[in-house]
Amino acid sequence: MTMKIRGTGSSLPEKAVSNDDLAKIMDTSDEWIRSRTGIGSRHIAVNETTTSMSVDAAQKALADAKMGAEELDLIIVASISTDQCLPSTACEVQAAIGAVNAVAFDINAACSGFLFGLSVANAYFAAGTYEKALVIGAETLSKMMDWNDRGTCVLFGDGAGAAVVEKSDIGLISMIQQSDGTRGGVLSCRNRPVNNPYVQNDTALAFTKMDGQEVYKFAVRTVPKAVSQVLEKGNVSADEVKYFILHQANIRIIDSVAKRLSQPLDKFPTNLQTCGNISAGSVPILLDYVNREGMLMRGDKIVLAGFGAGLTWGAALLVW
Ligand code: UT7
Secondary structure (H helix, E strand, C coil): CCEEEEEEEEECCCCEEEHHHHHCCCCCCHHHHHHHHCCCEEECCCCCCHHHHHHHHHHHHHHHHCCCHHHCCEEEEECCCCCCCCCCHHHHHHHHHCCCCCEEEEECCHHHHHHHHHHHHHHHHHHCCCCEEEEEEEEEHHHHCCCCCHHHHCCECEEEEEEEEEECCCCEEEEEEEECHHHHHHEECCCCCCCECCECCCCCCCCCEECHHHHHHHHHHHHHHHHHHHHHHHCCCHHHCCEEEECCCCHHHHHHHHHHCCCCHHHCCCCHHHHCECHHHHHHHHHHHHHHCCCCCCCCEEEEEEEECCCEEEEEEEEC
8 A cells, every 4th residue: 555644733713512512502402412422512603614724734734744735635525515616626726725736526425435535546646647635524514504494504514624635655554435325315415406497496505414223323333344345454452542533423333333343441432422424524533632632653553444424435544
């Protein structure tokens, strides 16, 4: 394999909204949200945008990597909540940070987006096309929520995480991605409908819809399998892994994965308590936290795993 992470960065909106704050504007409670999900608060964009947080996270990741923006030859932004259809967020990031030599584009793989972005960068490295990339997962999910649907809006938050990755002989050990479009209906958000002089369609905004229990079942079955697959592929045992950095959807999902892998919960760092679920942003924001807290030493093995809409899922085993 051919990739290592050289630096990380993240960016969260200034406004933190607690469960008690939400209970003032809808029929919910801290007790319900905390006991069902583990979430205590989340950051909600007021002045921030998907692009502004991506740029902030990117600059921090470059500083951490001690790399100049002009050294980058690739920028990938994974997002389901870009600010506009075009130009892409990645092109906006390129312009804002001065990455004049980079090719830039967005991808959509929902909560697996950061993992899928890493795999695209890795494929370019393996092909010899590019050598230094910025992979970002960034979301402003608050604008895609039906704030009258207490079953979904309390779960999600806004934010961005970034990693500078480069071609290397050591780093990535193994990686998998998978998709199952036949089950896409369990978590969806419609874009603009077809609408032109020949078709009249209502253009009312659509919001995120989720069958929580189906997504829950999918996650607890699929994530342990995906993690086991990358471990097997890399010939590494779960006991050798220092941290499992999972998509932050629900503490009960993380508990269940830990049990199925027979691993102690303290190997599963979390930030969903203060961030909620940030889709493509969850994994890189948590990775940045773990990196900045000094929790990782060179040589430590870590697993990253994402899962979500599509359905999509992916995992990666890396040496730090
Ligand atoms: O990125 C991946 C995306 N998402 C996920 O991974 C989510 C996976 N799913 C889950 O985490 C859980 O299914 C949820 C946390 C979303 C829901 O938990 P649940 O135990 O499946 O609850 P439920 O949807 O079955 O709802 C139980 C009750 C219902 O009331 P009744 O019908 O039993 O009277 C809901 O109306 O809880 C009610 N409810 C709420 N009550 C207070 C739903 N949302 C809320 C709320 N506050 N926010």
